[in-house]
Amino acid sequence: MSVQRSTVIFAWLLLLPAVLYVTVIVAYPLVDTFILSFTDASLKKTTNWVGWINYEKIFNSTFAEVIIRTFVWTFFSVSIKMIIGVFGASMLNSAVPGRALFRVLTMPPWIVPMAIGIFMWGWMYNGQFGMISGLLQRFGFADSPVAFLAQGSTAFWATIITDVWIGVPLVTLYMLAAMQSIPQDLYEAAWTDGAGRFYRFRRITLPLLIPSLITMSMLSLIATFNSFDIIWILTRGGPSGETTTMIIDTYHTAIGSKKYGEGAARAVLICIFLSIFCLAYFRVTSRLSSGDNR
């Protein structure tokens, strides 16, 4: 047996446990979801093949609204995370006393079990006794208590802000690392030429951050699109479905109403959207890196 061949076999032996695990726990369920989406699987003993009926049902329901809402929700959440993250990173990147401590203080929302952070927000959003409503009244922005989670329009933004809060630490630390990997001599050269701080940020930092910004937006996009805990704990998709995203709707259908087939069809649609995001990401990054080589 050649050295080359034994190396390949060794490599596969190393990979085998992880590959097997992911095949059983992720790949098989993925295939199963696809198959289930063409059946009327439920708690009943018998399961029948029903063809495209589940998908037809989806498009005859309010699901189109849910899809649009999911995209709007995701778009605002990711954009705000990126803006606050880049802002936070550029602040923490300054050489000021105390910055090591400030960096640690950025982490808690990401480290703490999500449910706990969400409970805290839930209480702050409370209409009668909560902090935000209380402060708005104290400072004269509202005449009467604002029950943020009881009205569709405010509940929509309240869930976004909580999602932003949970996502910002990771974005900030990632963008901070990206900023620190920018060669210092670029700044020094610009500084020697008399470029001001803001000019340096706009002409050096921002352009060089673009690849990291794209990577992070993509990761954030996928995580946000899949976001479940926040909406589930704060509103369960209410009031009257106004914070129901695709994931929440899938959960209600599949786990709540035990309509496995219809739930699976929704899950397949989610997978299709996620795959499109991934393909777009690979397109953009390969174009960026081929641009570097030229």
Added chain:
Amino acid sequence: MSTQPAMINRYRWYELLGIYAGIFAFLTFILAPFVEGFLVSLKPLSQLFSSPYRFIPQNGSFEAYRTMWVSVPGFARYIFNSFFISTIVTAVVLMLVVPAAYAFARFKFKGSGQLLGAFLAVNMFSGAVLLIPLFRLMRTFGVLNTYFAIIVPGVAFLIPSAIWLLRTYMMRIPRELDEAAFVDGASHFYTLRRVILPIAMPGITVVAITTFIGSYAQQFIYALTFNSKTEYAPLPVGLFAYFGRQEVIWNELMAASFVGIAPAMIVIFFLQRYLVSGLTAGAVKQ
């Protein structure tokens, strides 16, 4: 010339003021819920459910930190469950990921790039997407309502980022080390165990920490869906015990939350240096 780096980082007073104002605003957003949550845990219920809203507690006390154990006698069990589940998840992830990361870092073979891509793609599905078949799978194996039901899916979705982090770390270990051992007649396995593993220990530690925290933070959906027994419930689900039929016992809920996250916070405090570098190293330098 040598004074340049110092000069470039020198701020005028108004720049400093602006930076601190920015940091203050940023950290206010991040920390406000924790400050408010802590103050809530100090307030008696009667004060919580009264208007107008008061930020600072009047005759605040740590009473809720005592009564929380009485209202939910099983609370210690939830903390134990969270720790137990996260520990097992971390151990299993490491067992699967250390060899795999080494293979990806060192060996190029047909399809290795695609396989790595496939692993990373697992990240896409870590939501409610696979719940239905996973539920059926768990039912088939008869592990619904056990620790396994929370551990098994948890492991799968922590594998991708762990592989990515560790692979990046291992790629930085000079290849000459493997080759020297190999020339000396050491087997592949011996090289991995005796040469690579000891050197990669800091990287493995970072992966262990991030995996543990990830598992501690994200047990909610699987615990909610695959387990209905309180004896196996982890912290995030256990906290719902403070949601009474009429109203939520907010001060005890917040006290319990702080008691529940204290261990994680202590870990972060001591390991934050590793955390920041570990988190970002794998991601930025590709």
